[in-house]
Amino acid sequence: MNAAQQEIMRRIQERSARVGILGLGYVGLPLAVVFAEAGFDVTGFDPDPVKVEKVRSGQSHIRDVPAEQVARLVASGKLAATSDFAGLQEMDAVSICVPTPLRKTGDPDLSFIIDATVELARHVHAGMVIVLESTTYPGTTREILLSKLTERSGLVVGQDFFLAFSPERVDPGRKDWTTLNTPKVVGGITPACTEVAVAWYCQALQEVVPVSSAEVAEMAKLLENTFRMVNIGLVNEMALMCERLGIDVWEVIEAAATKPFGFMKFTPGPGLGGHCIPIDPLYLSWKLRALNYTARFIELASEINTNMPRYVLSKVQDALNEHGKPLKGNRVLVLGVAYKPDIDDIRESPALDVLGLLNQKGAQVSFHDPHIPHIRFDGGEIDCVPDLMSAVRQADCVVIITNHSSYDYPAILEVARLIVDTRNALGAQRRNSAKVFSL
Numbered sequence: 368m369n370a371a372q373q374e375i376m377r378r379i380q381e382r383s384a385r386v387g388i389l390g391l392g393y394v395g396l397p398l399a400v401v402f403a404e405a406g407f408d409v410t411g412f413d414p415d416p417v418k419v420e421k422v423r424s425g426q427s428h429i430r431d432v433p434a435e436q437v438a439r440l441v442a443s444g445k446l447a448a449t450s451d452f453a454g455l456q457e458m459d460a461v462s463i464c465v466p467t468p469l470r471k472t473g474d475p476d477l478s479f480i481i482d483a484t485v486e487l488a489r490h491v492h493a494g495m496v497i498v499l500e501s502t503t504y505p506g507t508t509r510e511i512l513l514s515k516l517t518e519r520s521g522l523v524v525g526q527d528f529f530l531a532f533s534p535e536r537v538d539p540g541r542k543d544w545t546t547l548n549t550p551k552v553v554g555g556i557t558p559a560c561t562e563v564a565v566a567w568y569c570q571a572l573q574e575v576v577p578v579s580s581a582e583v584a585e586m587a588k589l590l591e592n593t594f595r596m597v598n599i600g601l602v603n604e605m606a607l608m609c610e611r612l613g614i615d616v617w618e619v620i621e622a623a624a625t626k627p628f629g630f631m632k633f634t635p636g637p638g639l640g641g642h643c644i645p646i647d648p649l650y651l652s653w654k655l656r657a658l659n660y661t662a663r664f665i666e667l668a669s670e671i672n673t674n675m676p677r678y679v680l681s682k683v684q685d686a687l688n689e690h691g692k693p694l695k696g697n698r699v700l701v702l703g704v705a706y707k708p709d710i711d712d713i714r715e716s717p718a719l720d721v722l723g724l725l726n727q728k729g730a731q732v733s734f735h736d737p738h739i740p741h742i743r744f745d746g747g748e749i750d751c752v753p754d755l756m757s758a759v760r761q762a763d764c765v766v767i768i769t770n771h772s773s774y775d776y777p778a779i780l781e782v783a784r785l786i787v788d789t790r791n792a793l794g795a796q797r798r799n800s801a802k803v804f805s806l
């Protein structure tokens with residue numbers, strides 16, 4: 368172990384290493400808080416002045432991070448936030464938690480990673496440890512970060528500074544598995560990089576899982592998310608097949624799930640949502656395309672999942688038809704627009720696609736979501752209806768897109784004229800009701 372490694376290891380073990388988190392979003396803020404709670408002095412760097420100001424004033428813009436915790440850590444001097452990236456110079460250990468969306472063309476948009484790395488490259492110094500957390504295709508840490516961090520600094524990775532990838536696994540809204548206790552995979556560019564990054568994360572997180580390279584860590588995350596995407600695609604196709612066969616897919620799934628081994632339950636729905644599952648596997652298929660390989664499972668699952676909003680549209684049309692009504696001109700109320708239950712995130716939510724499609728067909732659309740006051744979708748901007756039950760009563764058709772737990776489903780079932788339930792939110796009650804159409 369050389370002197371640079373010894374020094375950073377000492378600072379990590381004494382928790383005197385100054386920690387920088389690039390990006391204070393759903394991933395970065397919880398991570399910053401976990402490191403600050405472990406005793407490190409943490410600074411969050413984010414170009415968004417609103418987020419920075421919120422943290423500084425002791426507020427939280429992330430539901431899973433209580434404002435009281437942010438306020439306490441800021442008051443004690445353990446947590447700070449800034450948009451001035453010059454402060455990176457002072458940092459010993461930096462995690463990059465910036466977005467990795469898709470471009471309109473469906474290709475990876477690495478611009479946030481590149482911007483953050485260019486900024487970091489101005490301040491990288493001997494003894495620094497840098498960990499990329501943003502989900503991306505295998506090779507990003509080595510091909511993009513390493514080259515940018517070394518081209519001007521002349522530093523040698525694994526000797527002068529340490530670089531690793533560690534995928535974030537946070538599941539927003541979840542209480543049992545959090546940033547603190549979810550095992551964290553870490554893979555470095557060199558064995559020394561893994562050693563330093565593992566030593567750092569071990570100080571704050573309950574379980575760290577070292578792997579042999581950054582590429583293994585990058586690919587592990589994509590396996591996890593591709594697994595979910597493909598299985599959701601499979602069960603969505605089961606729903607399409609069951610409809611043609613006249614079989615209740617929800618009952619089939621419950622029956623299959625009684626098998627204690629060899630089966631894992633996934634449920635169909637109106638389409639994929641969120642920042643991860645609809646996007647991350649496409650980073651992998653894009654990378655493989657460049658190697659003349661077609662990631663067939665990903666492409667097929669993506670096609671099935673992407674078409675689910677159209678399937679929901681056809682369900683609404685069929686349901687209204689049964690009641691002798693056209694879609695055009697009739698009132699359709701969408702319940703739940705967040706991408707999953709009990710959260711306030713609408714990124715990539717299929718509800719937005721469903722609303723856009725209904726709107727295109729001339730329906731009078733409205734929505735209710737206890738967590739989201741206002742939305743923009745292809746077709747306009749609307750506010751959440753002010754009174755849930757009167758909106759349910761007035762709607763020609765209610766479409767349950769996200770099964771938030773706070774909804775009183777028996778009451779909704781009682782007063783609604785017609786319901787399309789894409790999540791089996793009504794459970795067994797719907798089976799005897801002529802006014803419920805399910806996926």
Ligand SMILES: NC(=O)c1ccc[n+]([C@@H]2O[C@H](COP(=O)([O-])OP(=O)(O)OC[C@H]3O[C@@H](n4cnc5c(N)ncnc54)[C@H](O)[C@@H]3O)[C@@H](O)[C@H]2O)c1
Nearest residue numbers: 389390391392393394413415464465467482483501502535
């Ligand atoms: N949200 C999740 O549930 C989740 C789970 C696992 C992994 N991830 C991955 O983690 C990464 C971050 O996702 P997120 O949900 O936290 O995104 P987010 O949009 O909530 O937060 C990202 C933050 O980075 C900031 N930012 C943009 N450019 C920056 C720069 N150059 N320097 C510093 N900050 C910058 C943005 O202002 C924003 O506050 C993504 O790659 C995502 O795929 C997300």
